Amino acid sequence: MTDQYTSDNDADDGYTADAAILGRDGVSDIDLICEAAAEYAGSSGDEHSVVDNAEAIFTWNYEKGERPRLERLYEKAKTSQWNAEIDLDWSIEVDPMTAFSIFSELGPERSSFTDGDSPIKNWGDKEWSEFSYESLSWRLSQFLHGEQGALLCTAKIVETVPWYDAKLYASTQVVDEARHVEVFAKYLDTKVGSSYPINPHLGLLLDDIISDSRWDMTYLGMQIMVEGLALAAFGFMRQMTEEPLLKELLRYVMSDEARHVAFGVLSLQEFYQDLNQAEIRERQEFTFEAAVRMRDRFLQQEVWERMGVPQKPMMERALNLPEEQKIFQQMLFSKIVPNCKKLGLLDAGDGWLRDRFTDIGVIQFEDYVDTADEFEDFSIENTEVPA
Numbered sequence: 001m002t003d004q005y006t007s008d009n010d011a012d013d014g015y016t017a018d019a020a021i022l023g024r025d026g027v028s029d030i031d032l033i034c035e036a037a038a039e040y041a042g043s044s045g046d047e048h049s050v051v052d053n054a055e056a057i058f059t060w061n062y063e064k065g066e067r068p069r070l071e072r073l074y075e076k077a078k079t080s081q082w083n084a085e086i087d088l089d090w091s092i093e094v095d096p097m098t099a100f101s102i103f104s105e106l107g108p109e110r111s112s113f114t115d116g117d118s119p120i121k122n123w124g125d126k127e128w129s130e131f132s133y134e135s136l137s138w139r140l141s142q143f144l145h146g147e148q149g150a151l152l153c154t155a156k157i158v159e160t161v162p163w164y165d166a167k168l169y170a171s172t173q174v175v176d177e178a179r180h181v182e183v184f185a186k187y188l189d190t191k192v193g194s195s196y197p198i199n200p201h202l203g204l205l206l207d208d209i210i211s212d213s214r215w216d217m218t219y220l221g222m223q224i225m226v227e228g229l230a231l232a233a234f235g236f237m238r239q240m241t242e243e244p245l246l247k248e249l250l251r252y253v254m255s256d257e258a259r260h261v262a263f264g265v266l267s268l269q270e271f272y273q274d275l276n277q278a279e280i281r282e283r284q285e286f287t288f289e290a291a292v293r294m295r296d297r298f299l300q301q302e303v304w305e306r307m308g309v310p311q312k313p314m315m316e317r318a319l320n321l322p323e324e325q326k327i328f329q330q331m332l333f334s335k336i337v338p339n340c341k342k343l344g345l346l347d348a349g350d351g352w353l354r355d356r357f358t359d360i361g362v363i364q365f366e367d368y369v370d371t372a373d374e375f376e377d378f379s380i381e382n383t384e385v386p387a
């Protein structure tokens with residue numbers, strides 16, 4: 001994403017100003033990003049509670065086949081289950097110091113973090129190797145916490161979605177997410193040896209999604225935004241690591257995630273057809289808020305803190321990378337943008353979301369493959385898995 005986005009959206013057009021959407025003015029102001037992070041109440045001890053504000057809905061219509069595409073997804077899910085203990089080779093020895101680096105042909109260059117008056121201009125191999133280790137631990141920890149968010153959100157969907165076929169499908173996703181929590185927790189514990197608490201921006205986003213009373217907002221926040229980003233991020237990590245266990249683990253998880261994003265696209269496509277313009281606008285704003293929170297999360301402020309480096313100048317550098325080094329950050333939106341287009345969110349109303357995605361530098365993905373049918377390509381039996 002680019003840093004050129006400045007808040008020129010005021011309430012004059014009859015819609016919500018950025019300050020109201022995000023709880024802050026100035027989308028790319030580092031001080032405000034850090035303040036927003038400090039707002040996250042975090043956890044007391046081992047728990048964090050959120051009120052989910054929703055009614056559990058029974059349906060007495062047990063007719064199958066009303067939504068054939070959801071039924072096909074449900075059948076696919078039943079035959080695609082795997083066992084984290086058996087199907088992955090946990091005997092593989094992992095060197096977590098070399099398993100992952102953010103510096104690759106897809107990522108930023110080191111010099112963007114070390115030139116000029118950078119606090120880390122004197123870092124040597126030892127510090128960089130520690131940084132790679134901390135980045136791996138931080139990323140996998142955020143994946144882990146996000147997976148738990150998906151577990152809770154999808155359990156909520158089982159209760160709140162009024163459609164029988166969607167309840168059935170969502171139940172399979174609950175099992176999938178349990179397995180994902182299990183594999184990331186096990187990899188962190190037995191192969192990496194350290195972990196991070198949840199990033200406050202991810203925490204704020206998950207709280208927003210879970211506390212919204214409207215069932216379709218759970219889908220939009222989780223299946224479209226968080227899981228859309230996860231599918232892209234897992235694909236990148238798979239490309240950027242040579243570590244065989246992590247590569248295989250991500251492949252298995254991605255085969256499930258592609259179904260989950262398809263579930264969101266197929267369900268919301270139907271539901272959005274009957275919404276009015278004001279209701280669609282609320283969904284567009286929610287999408288934008290989620291996009292900014294996910295961008296903020298990737299500034300990985302906790303890694304700098306753990307390395308003993310001042311956070312703000314390093315976050316500033318991560319936010320202001322030269323355009324050609326932002327490929328990784330931008331590609332995280334390669335699933336989200338086409339899926340939003342497929343749902344009609346990009347161009348609804350006066351194209352508010354298209355303008356926002358243009359401002360933050362991700363609109364170029366609008367014609368990428370959407371994820372409504374892509375789950376077959378990601379299937380675990382498929383040997384030619386897309387990135």
Ligand SMILES: [Fe+2]
Pocket residue numbers: 147150176177180257
């Ligand atoms: Fe997952």
Ligand SMILES: [Fe+2]
Pocket residue numbers: 150177227256257260
């Ligand atoms: Fe998922």
